Amino acid sequence: MPGEPEVDRGDAAVLVRLRGGDEAAFADLIALHHAALLRMARTYTTDAALAEELVQDTWIAFLESLGRFEGRSSIKTWLFRILMNVARARLRKESRTVPLSTVADRDEPAVEPRRFHARWLPGIGGHWSEPPAPWAELPEEQALASETRAAIEAAMAELPEQQRQVMVLRDIEGFAAEEVCNLLGLSDTNQRVLLHRARSKVRRALAPRMGGERGSAP
Amino acid sequence: MTCRKLIELVTEYLEGALPDGDRAGIDEHLLKCDGCSAYLEQMRQTIAITGCLREDDLAPEAREKLRASFRDWRSQQT
Numbered sequence A: 001m002p003g004e005p006e007v008d009r010g011d012a013a014v015l016v017r018l019r020g021g022d023e024a025a026f027a028d029l030i031a032l033h034h035a036a037l038l039r040m041a042r043t044y045t046t047d048a049a050l051a052e053e054l055v056q057d058t059w060i061a062f063l064e065s066l067g068r069f070e071g072r073s074s075i076k077t078w079l080f081r082i083l084m085n086v087a088r089a090r091l092r093k094e095s096r097t098v099p100l101s102t103v104a105d106r107d108e109p110a111v112e113p114r115r116f117h118a119r120w121l122p123g124i125g126g127h128w129s130e131p132p133a134p135w136a137e138l139p140e141e142q143a144l145a146s147e148t149r150a151a152i153e154a155a156m157a158e159l160p161e162q163q164r165q166v167m168v169l170r171d172i173e174g175f176a177a178e179e180v181c182n183l184l185g186l187s188d189t190n191q192r193v194l195l196h197r198a199r200s201k202v203r204r205a206l207a208p209r210m211g212g213e214r215g216s217a218p
Numbered sequence B: 001m002t003c004r005k006l007i008e009l010v011t012e013y014l015e016g017a018l019p020d021g022d023r024a025g026i027d028e029h030l031l032k033c034d035g036c037s038a039y040l041e042q043m044r045q046t047i048a049i050t051g052c053l054r055e056d057d058l059a060p061e062a063r064e065k066l067r068a069s070f071r072d073w074r075s076q077q078t
Helices: A009-019 A023-041 A048-068 A075-093 A146-157 A161-172 A177-184 A188-210 B003-014 B020-032 B034-051 B060-076
Strands: none
Touching: A009 A023, A009 A048, A009 A075, A023 A048, A023 A075, A023 A161, A023 B060, A048 A075, A048 B060, A075 A177, A146 A161, A146 A188, A146 B034, A161 A177, A161 A188, A161 B034, A177 A188, A188 B003, A188 B034, B003 B020, B003 B034, B020 B034
16 A cells, blocks of 8 residues: 555564564465465466466565565565566466557447437437446345356456456555556556456446346447 | 546546546536446445455465475575
8 A cells, every 4th residue: 555664564574484484474475465366367377277387486486586575565566576577477488478458448438338318419418318227235245146256257357468457456456556557567547547447347247237237238 | 527428537536536627527417417426336336346356265285385385495595
């Protein structure tokens, strides 16, 4: 989070234990970050075994970097940075191209244009002709229901790589916008546009499940 | 401010990235537009639900493999 002190106290304690060879400290770190790293690794490849390898390599590179880690970022940010380097190096080696899709689909609307009155109509132009109905207030159990999760996972799997990465980092892993810009090498504006596209599409995919709104064709 | 324009500014609105004028325009629009209010709330719910995907499970084999890596690394220190 922005505005926090430079060295996280929890991180500092963990680093001392790790450098002292405390295996339990490493196990705690794995429990805390492995799943998140794996999710991010899967944005680079659809090969599950390869994604797992990327994360294994990340942990090894992390251990090797412990001597020079100064605690200027959080351990979590450091781990993600290593993962990205590992993934890029590895995927380049295997001559896969990591698509340099930029913020290409800028024109794609968040909501189908047919749901608005034509722009030229006096008074109502550009306003909803088919307004969305409020979704039911979700109890936590329903939000976590496997079908809901599956719907989000499916929608996110359809996203272009950068959109998916931004949404994973921001909305699932809780990184601040600034950290995401740094990690992915994006400007503030591009980060927001990618996030907007991603969230809009996931909202659209969820809508039919949440009642009130007609399903929208992909 | 039309509804169609507002929905494309929702993320900037939620991120606090809009100039004051646009922000005020949206606030004013939301007061009188149920459709956009519902839309904004849906986006907030989408974000909240997506946050629930966070998971912390890890296969025992993967965990053991990593702990072994740690012991290797430790044995190479000093």
